[in-house]
Amino acid sequence: MPRPLYPATLAAKHSLSQNTVQLDFRVEGGFDYQPGQFVQLHFSFQGEDYKRSYSIANSPESFQSTQQIEIAISFVEGGIASSLFSEAEPGLELSIGGPFGILTAPEQYNGRIILAGTGTGLAPYRAMIPVLNKLASEGTQILVMMGVRHKADMIYEQDFRDLAASSEAIEYRACYSREQSLDASLHEYPGYLQNQFPELDLSPENDLVYLCGNPAMIDDAAAALKELGFGPRQVKREKYVFSS
Ligand SMILES: Cc1cc2nc3c(=O)[nH]c(=O)nc-3n(C[C@H](O)[C@H](O)[C@H](O)COP(=O)(O)OP(=O)(O)OC[C@H]3O[C@@H](n4cnc5c(N)ncnc54)[C@H](O)[C@@H]3O)c2cc1C
Structure with a gap:
């Protein structure tokens, strides 16, 4: 219907x-x-x-x-x-x-939730902020990763910096694919967000990964996660494909 x-x-x-x-x-x-x-x-x-x-x-x-x-x-x-x-x-x-859509947060999660978005693909995670606060207070680890080309493309950054500052269980990383001057103390990283994966000690037993935004990022990231043994239940995705 x-x-x-x-x-x-x-x-x-x-x-x-x-x-x-x-x-x-x-x-x-x-x-x-x-x-x-x-x-x-x-x-x-x-x-x-x-x-x-x-x-x-x-x-x-x-x-x-x-x-x-x-x-x-x-x-x-x-x-x-x-x-x-x-x-x-x-x-x-x-x-x-x-x-x-089913890119929704679980009510409870015993492990780490990684929320990765490019461009406006961060928007659904902003809608989750009250749920993320609740999950973090119950011990769930949360990593929000944003990927854009330039600092001038970044959106909703303060909301996520405030979220990360509110709990030791929450981390925020900003990944810039075309920015020269970055500040590691502000959790700014060069390159695509999926370039961070090797540093994250990813594990299908512990991590639930959300991918949202640019279809190329999602395909790359999903392929990398599959190599690490992640099945479809541990990777939720929303591709921002164009209407034809
Ligand atoms: C589930 C889902 C959620 C989405 N959420 C968002 C969201 O929160 N914010 C948001 O901005 N968009 C989002 N999108 C994309 C959005 O629906 C439109 O596709 C986008 O706004 C472009 O629409 P348009 O009518 O301006 O361009 P169209 O008239 O559809 O496209 C014209 C031409 O522009 C090109 N084009 C279209 N989109 C892009 C692009 N992103 N990059 C490069 N070239 C492009 C294509 O060649 C296309 O033929 C989402 C898409 C999906 C499927």
Whole structure:
């Protein structure tokens, strides 16, 4: 059965990085979701109807108090949604389908959870922050790894630095593939995030790995994890593939 569509109105738009904005949509009609899930935005552009998928970047607790979901969108040259949302002003109305996806956090985990994302692929982990705090307080080790090209592409960094500062069980690493000047004391690392894997003492018995964002990163990282003996139950992934 098709999921219902919920009416939504663009309430606010904020810049997150040189190429990424956060769109806050007020959603009506009893919408609900689990942290880590995504929605489909249904919209019209130049007389045609389209839908595009976006992860929800704020927690259900935040949604319950504001009735707004937050979406981080990186613009691509000539993209339909990119064209619409780069120009969109508060008041824009569209429909939201969902929620979808199984990139959700476990209620309990006795081991380490590694959350790896490239670009806006960090958004679903931001929605998990209250759950991550709870898991860490129960002894779960958590490593959040963000991969971008340049520092100017980084989003939601302070949220994750604050999260890591709140518990010794939580670590945050920022990986830059095209940045020269890095500060190891700030947990900044050169190269792709999957280049960190050899240092992490990864083990299928202990680690649950989440991969989200750029399909090439996910394929590379999943192949490296398979070599280490990780099965499908220990690697959760959400590829940000384009709509065709
Ligand atoms: C489950 C899921 C969750 C997603 N979550 C997010 C999210 O939270 N934030 C987000 O920004 N995006 C997310 N995406 C991607 C998003 O759905 C769109 O594909 C993206 O915004 C581009 O849409 P567009 O209409 O602007 O471009 P389109 O009109 O679909 O594409 C136009 C052309 O641009 C090129 N193109 C499209 N996307 C890219 C790209 N990323 N890099 C390089 N070239 C590209 C392609 O050649 C394409 O033919 C997600 C995708 C999936 C499947």
